[in-house]
Amino acid sequence: MSRRFAVVAIGLLTAGLALPSAAAAGRIPTDGAVPDLRMMTPGSFRVCGAPTSGTFQTENCPDASSNDRWLRFDSILMNVGAGPFKVVANRTSTAEDHMHAAQWIRKPAGAWRKVPTNAILAWAQLEDGHPHWHTQGMEQYRLFKLPSPFPGGALVGVKHGYCFFDGMLIRPDLVATRPTPLYSFYSCGLPGQSQDALKLTVGLSVGWADEYPWNYAGQRIDISGVDDGEYLVCLTADPSNDFLELKDTNNEAWAHVELITLSNPYRVQVHVMGAGRTPCQTQVPYSIPPLAVS
Numbered sequence: 001m002s003r004r005f006a007v008v009a010i011g012l013l014t015a016g017l018a019l020p021s022a023a024a025a026g027r028i029p030t031d032g033a034v035p036d037l038r039m040m041t042p043g044s045f046r047v048c049g050a051p052t053s054g055t056f057q058t059e060n061c062p063d064a065s066s067n068d069r070w071l072r073f074d075s076i077l078m079n080v081g082a083g084p085f086k087v088v089a090n091r092t093s094t095a096e097d098h099m100h101a102a103q104w105i106r107k108p109a110g111a112w113r114k115v116p117t118n119a120i121l122a123w124a125q126l127e128d129g130h131p132h133w134h135t136q137g138m139e140q141y142r143l144f145k146l147p148s149p150f151p152g153g154a155l156v157g158v159k160h161g162y163c164f165f166d167g168m169l170i171r172p173d174l175v176a177t178r179p180t181p182l183y184s185f186y187s188c189g190l191p192g193q194s195q196d197a198l199k200l201t202v203g204l205s206v207g208w209a210d211e212y213p214w215n216y217a218g219q220r221i222d223i224s225g226v227d228d229g230e231y232l233v234c235l236t237a238d239p240s241n242d243f244l245e246l247k248d249t250n251n252e253a254w255a256h257v258e259l260i261t262l263s264n265p266y267r268v269q270v271h272v273m274g275a276g277r278t279p280c281q282t283q284v285p286y287s288i289p290p291l292a293v294s
Helices: 001-014
Strands: 036-040 043-048 070-077 083-091 100-108 113-125 133-136 140-148 197-203 208-212 221-224 229-237 252-263 266-276
Touching: 036 229, 043 266, 070 140, 070 197, 070 229, 083 113, 083 133, 100 133, 133 197, 140 221, 197 208, 197 229, 229 266
Parallel strands: none
Antiparallel strands: 036 070, 043 070, 070 208, 070 221, 083 100, 083 197, 100 113, 113 133, 140 229, 229 252, 252 266
16 A cells, blocks of 8 residues: 555545735745745656556556657655645635635644735646646656756656645654644545535645655656656756745755666666755756746
């Protein structure tokens, strides 16, 4: 059983206006416990063909070919801040096709402070077959060519929305870490049954993380036509800078990989040459353009 679904089992038992981004507006509160989002370094690399079948969560990994190659990998989003990452989303009626999200910061006395954001939640069935609600643009995956850039810029992963929750306890040493999960898989809505929901609360507790394994829907970047050589896989948390954090400078993680094509039988090896959690710009010898988040 995957760690993601192990926590689902636990969960069963315990169960408008354009706004500037929160951080850009300089509204980091001094009277509350602020989260800090980080990415773990990507892993479990492999190259597959385009998926031809799947389940509610996963996609298969057919053999790649010279004109059908997709780089797949794991990603893990975690909260290592002083307080929980809590997002409350709502809409006035089902006539709206998405929910508007606000972040809530826990204050010392136990009350909560509401911080409006530009973030939205969307029903994800058409996007990647997940029949629940996803926070759009919570992460972004990019591939940079080394040592010189792709002519058209970085290649971007196909996934846009995420259901994040307390899936794995990764930092039990942090002061505010709780020993049991608070936000469950079902906080994103009951699969196939919550299309008409008007309000949801999603989040990540301090010390907890959410994992998207390599075979989950959308965990891939199209590398068809990409030559063998060295590349940087860059993962970014909260790329639109919608949410308040203790730091925005530690939101990236990367892996330096080499692609090696074998001919008989045809397959592509992914050799990991290094990995880290510094800004991706420190690993690329040319200027990285600003993030473009859809």
